[in-house]
Amino acid sequence: MDRVSVSSSSSSCMKSRFLEPSDSGISCLRKFSSVSFSSSSSSSSPSSSNIRSPTKSVSCSSFSIGSSTSSVSMGSPGNLKPKVVNGTNGYVLEDVPHLIDYIPDLPTYCNPLQDNPAFSVVKQYFVHVDDTVPTKVVVHKDSPRGTHFRRAGPRQKVYFQSDEVHACIVTCGGLCPGLNTVIREIVYSLHYMYGVTRVSGIDGGYRGFYAKNTIALTPKNVNDIHKRGGTILGTSRGGHDTSKIVDSIQDRGINQVYIIGGDGTQKGASVIFEEVRKRGLKVVVAGIPKTIDNDIPVIDKSFGFDTAVEEAQRAINAAHVEAESVENGIGVVKLMGRYSGFIAMYATLASRDVDLCLIPESPFHLEGPGGLFEYVETRLREMGHMVIVIAEGAGQDLVAESIQSAAVQDASGNRLLQDVGLWISQKIKDYFSKQRKMAINLKYIDPTYMIRAIPSNASDNVYCTLLAQSCVHGAMAGYTGFTSGLVNGRQTYIPFYRIIERQNQVVITDRMWARLLASTNQPSFLRTKDVIEDKKERGPPTPLLEKQNSANDNLVNKEQINDK
Ligand SMILES: Nc1ncnc2c1ncn2[C@@H]1O[C@H](COP(=O)(O)OP(=O)(O)OP(=O)(O)O)[C@@H](O)[C@H]1O
Ligand SMILES: O=P(O)(O)OC[C@H]1O[C@](O)(CO)[C@@H](O)[C@@H]1O
Numbered sequence: 001m002d003r004v005s006v007s008s009s010s011s012s013c014m015k016s017r018f019l020e021p022s023d024s025g026i027s028c029l030r031k032f033s034s035v036s037f038s039s040s041s042s043s044s045s046p047s048s049s050n051i052r053s054p055t056k057s058v059s060c061s062s063f064s065i066g067s068s069t070s071s072v073s074m075g076s077p078g079n080l081k082p083k084v085v086n087g088t089n090g091y092v093l094e095d096v097p098h099l100i101d102y103i104p105d106l107p108t109y110c111n112p113l114q115d116n117p118a119f120s121v122v123k124q125y126f127v128h129v130d131d132t133v134p135t136k137v138v139v140h141k142d143s144p145r146g147t148h149f150r151r152a153g154p155r156q157k158v159y160f161q162s163d164e165v166h167a168c169i170v171t172c173g174g175l176c177p178g179l180n181t182v183i184r185e186i187v188y189s190l191h192y193m194y195g196v197t198r199v200s201g202i203d204g205g206y207r208g209f210y211a212k213n214t215i216a217l218t219p220k221n222v223n224d225i226h227k228r229g230g231t232i233l234g235t236s237r238g239g240h241d242t243s244k245i246v247d248s249i250q251d252r253g254i255n256q257v258y259i260i261g262g263d264g265t266q267k268g269a270s271v272i273f274e275e276v277r278k279r280g281l282k283v284v285v286a287g288i289p290k291t292i293d294n295d296i297p298v299i300d301k302s303f304g305f306d307t308a309v310e311e312a313q314r315a316i317n318a319a320h321v322e323a324e325s326v327e328n329g330i331g332v333v334k335l336m337g338r339y340s341g342f343i344a345m346y347a348t349l350a351s352r353d354v355d356l357c358l359i360p361e362s363p364f365h366l367e368g369p370g371g372l373f374e375y376v377e378t379r380l381r382e383m384g385h386m387v388i389v390i391a392e393g394a395g396q397d398l399v400a401e402s403i404q405s406a407a408v409q410d411a412s413g414n415r416l417l418q419d420v421g422l423w424i425s426q427k428i429k430d431y432f433s434k435q436r437k438m439a440i441n442l443k444y445i446d447p448t449y450m451i452r453a454i455p456s457n458a459s460d461n462v463y464c465t466l467l468a469q470s471c472v473h474g475a476m477a478g479y480t481g482f483t484s485g486l487v488n489g490r491q492t493y494i495p496f497y498r499i500i501e502r503q504n505q506v507v508i509t510d511r512m513w514a515r516l517l518a519s520t521n522q523p524s525f526l527r528t529k530d531v532i533e534d535k536k537e538r539g540p541p542t543p544l545l546e547k548q549n550s551a552n553d554n555l556v557n558k559e560q561i562n563d564k
């Protein structure tokens, strides 16, 4: 082990059958050839009221890692760098921060779950400290092992006593099915697993921290909120004022902050974490990724996405019924997807009634050979009807060319879009009436808000529950600056910087989009020139492993997500 000092003392925490081989937090580190670890030589000694010393004697002894001149990657405030652990055969752990990275010698306590009848019977319920989850699952025999994230779940030792915790929950950004389920499950997990009774809801997104009163959340008052769409806490865009938010956290004595929201929200969470850390507060900042657009990278998918895709089927079905009931019927359905077309792509693949799916990532053209008009006409002649699904962010450049209007942003700085559904409907009508003198019957359905304002379906409910529980386990274990997320089917803790570094988008030269094209039989609209340029950018297709070997893990992750 490389310059990491560890002090530990024996723990009487666990009954022997729950003891894990190396749950002292030590042995795992010894295995790694180089360890970038957090320094605790912080100059900001924790002086705030959020930092408490143990108030009662505990049966398990505390252990601490750090206090060293390690090859530090995350250390004193202002020196925030990724915490990366390199192992053998190209193994990389992109670890998440921990409170002890900047507050040394924090006491630990036995996890109360060990006495919980539901869990004490489960063998190996506690997660082994060495457990990590690979981002690469398609490998060759000589592939490097690649990037891993810390496996989520309960730890033997926690860094908070039950009566010490004051948690808060905030929801930000647009609505998404499952928000209430996540809120409910955070409250339930804190209460029933960890005996935490003080949970406050922040009213109306980030600005609620400093502009509104909080709402006390109890198992009783959140009991059936999962049956409702929306968020009982309210949400908003804009209004992120880091220092006011952290002042409010400090003033209220909050020490666990659960932040549910999309890419913008996670960026906000990341700066809150940095500020908390700079101030040396014993405050965990944990994110749960929420986005109907599925535009958050690294994770398998975001909660509520399945529900939205399912709900979109109803609109597509209606469009299909309308279209096939008349001569030359065309049904146009606009779905959400500002920058990423995942909802449109999956709704199309699920439905099988869609003949043309248009997404922001795939440019298209209307006129001429290989254009949209030509395809629509062919389809009408062959089938007598057709269904078009269009993501709201698709073709915005074309709309902007024909409708001169200034680019407008919402309060969070997101581009406000023109109604591409209306625009394309009008374009198709004009083409057939003016240029082709052909009668068509077009119906435009806009269910955009309907697919996100509903309660989550069964599978999203399960997913929301696991995300919330994982997040609570991580916070109680002292991890911070992380987002809970599913990676290759496993719950993980992902450092904020990986979640916010880019947006997840459909890669139109990867398998999933090709599958869609094969299913709809629509033109790809890709001109040879675009393919050549894309190939130049991405390099030759064969050396998949070389790409994976390369330092450019972003590209690899992006490909794996799109290439399942
Ligand atoms: N770069 C940033 N730094 C700090 N706060 C941010 C940043 N970007 C966005 N936020 C804040 O995060 C909140 C939500 O952002 P946004 O409206 O973009 O939604 P989102 O979380 O991306 O969700 P979605 O796009 O799925 O609706 C807003 O209150 C906004 O002020
Ligand atoms: O109208 P609002 O609430 O700002 O949200 C619209 C946007 O939010 C999203 O649903 C993302 O949450 C986008 O698909 C959409 O463009």
Ligand SMILES: [Mg+2]
Pocket: 173, 262, 263, 264, 291
């Ligand atoms: Mg967003």
